[in-house]
Amino acid sequence: ASAARRVDPTLEIVVLEANGYAAYGMCGLPYYIGGVVPDAENLLAYPPETFRADRGLDLRLHTRAVSIDPARHQVETGQGEPIGYDVLVVAAGAQPTRPPIPGVDHDRVFTVRALEDSIRLRAMIDNGGVRRALVVGAGYIGLETAEALAAQDIEVEVVEALPQVTMGVDGPIGELLEAELRAHVAVRLDTAVTALESRGDALSVRLSDGDMIDVDAVVLATGVRPDSRLLTAAGADHLPGGALLVDDQMHTSIAGVFAAGDCVAHHHRVLDAPAWIPLGPAANKTGRVAGTVAAGGNACFGGIVGTAVVKVFDLEVARTGLSAAEAGPDALTCDVVHRSRAKYYPDGHPIHVRLVFESNGRLLGGQLAGRDGVAKRIDVLATALYAGLRICDLTELDLSYAPPFAPVYDPMLIAAQRAMLNLPAVVS
CATH class of the missing domain: 3.50.50.60 (FAD/NAD(P)-binding domain)
Known part of the structure; x- marks a missing residue:
């Protein structure tokens, strides 16, 4: 909605939100529960009134869309109110799965x-x-x-x-x-x-x-499932699990209807196929694209490689692309343990790198784990995957070096050099 407003200040934009909050940092919820984020208000991008007053959005909280009639260009709300539209963007996200077991609805x-x-x-x-x-x-x-x-x-x-x-x-x-x-x-x-x-x-x-x-x-x-029921019921194309199929401008198969965020499948650049991997950065980017194009602007989304990082107590763990299991039995792997900083510099820790690749040298994915320096390095791998680099290209990357941050041969370079030894000489 904000992207649409930036494109066309004259548009009438209605935003329906089923819950009582709009635009909050969902990925920050565990840190709010743990007390790292002291107040729930800190998670809000802006108060609702900012969207209404400063951006001119007709934001309606506690208002759930229950059905869509594409022929009539109409959305019906839970209050029984029909709302007409010229262009519709659905960004309903994903809903948590609840196992069908007795007592699952208990208030604890x-x-x-x-x-x-x-x-x-x-x-x-x-x-x-x-x-x-x-x-x-x-x-x-x-x-x-x-x-x-x-x-x-x-x-x-x-x-x-x-x-x-x-x-x-x-x-x-x-x-x-x-x-x-x-x-x-x-x-x-x-x-x-x-x-x-x-x-x-x-x-x-x-x-x-x-x-x-x-x-x-x-x-x-x-786990979660894509909240795509409104559009699948209206006949939109989707993957078997329900994730909506869209093009790079977020058009669905229904004319005049866009979809973005965790309810859609994104083009996976390694698989060269749509994949449903609900992560925050792609949700944000596709929302901007959908809003821009819906308002008459021009934008497109380049796809994903499935990059994620998580902190688990004192360990940082990250992945991008395909794991060995996802890549299949013909994929090759290379595992390396190196140091996060120069050997003589204090507070360095072992960092574990796994590369996944094909026998022709094509990079398929990677994983890292360590006490520090993981997020920086997974982003290097993610960039390499996005750009279609090969193992031999990784060995030549001009990465930053200073003793507080990395050894002179970064763990990424060591892993790539080791992986080259597993490739046929003609490929190397």
């Missing part, structure tokens, strides 16, 4: 997706009502939330239905991540929650291994 069961839910959990913590918590799911949100709770002296247990922590990393990087998590909280893999039972002010949780544990709060971090 939370998801870290809506600000309202996080405010409620934070209030319960501040009032001393959470001494033991269960986090269900060991993906990005589960890992960050486990740390946020543990930092407040809450006894935390993480259960994950899969046999490994599920951040999309593998090999030694996955092992480091699991070890770091286990060093701070209890972890059960290959374990699912089968039922939640109320026990006064607490919950008894039944697990698939037969155990029962009593907790004060349960945080569901079992």
Whole structure:
């Protein structure tokens, strides 16, 4: 909406939001729960009145769109009000998945997706009502939330239905991540929650291994699904999981209707195919593109490579492109351990690098883990993937060097040089 306003100051722009807040930093919710962000207001991009007064947006909070009629160019709200449109942008995001188990709707069961839910959990913590918590799911949100709770002296247990922590990393990087998590909280893999039972002010949780544990709060971090129901019901093309298919200007298959954010599939530059990877930067960029084009401007989105970074207690873990498992059995891998700083400089730490590539030298992805310097280096790999660089190109990158920041041969260069040894001589 803000991008559309910048293109055309004369437009009438109506924004419908089902919840009571607009434009807040969803990725900051675990840090608000953990007290790093002291006030929920800090997560708001702007107060609602700023959007209304300064940007001239007709922002309607607590107003849910329940259906779309493309033939009539009309949206119906939960209040039964029909709203006409010339151009429609749907940016409904993603909704947390809730496993179909008894007790999942208990008021001590939370998801870290809506600000309202996080405010409620934070209030319960501040009032001393959470001494033991269960986090269900060991993906990005589960890992960050486990740390946020543990930092407040809450006894935390993480259960994950899969046999490994599920951040999309593998090999030694996955092992480091699991070890770091286990060093701070209890972890059960290959374990699912089968039922939640109320026990006064607490919950008894039944697990698939037969155990029962009593907790004060349960945080569901079992993944999300694209909230695309409005447009799939109206006939928009989508992937099997529901993510909407759009072109590089965010047009859907329905004339006059755009979609952006976590409800859409993006062009994956490594796969050369649409992929649903709901992450904040792409959601923000595609929202700008959709708003710009919808208002008559010109913009396009270049696609993604699936770059993500997470802090898990004292470990930074990042990935981009494809993991070895995602790349398939013919992919090659190279694992290197080097130092984050010059050997003689204090406070340097080991940094683990994994490269994933093809036998022809094509780079497919990479992963890193270490105490520091991970985010800088994953961005180098992400740039290489976006630009279509090969392993041989990585060895020649002119990266920055100073002892406080890197050894003279950066871990990225060492990994690329080592990977070259695995390639046929004609490729090298």
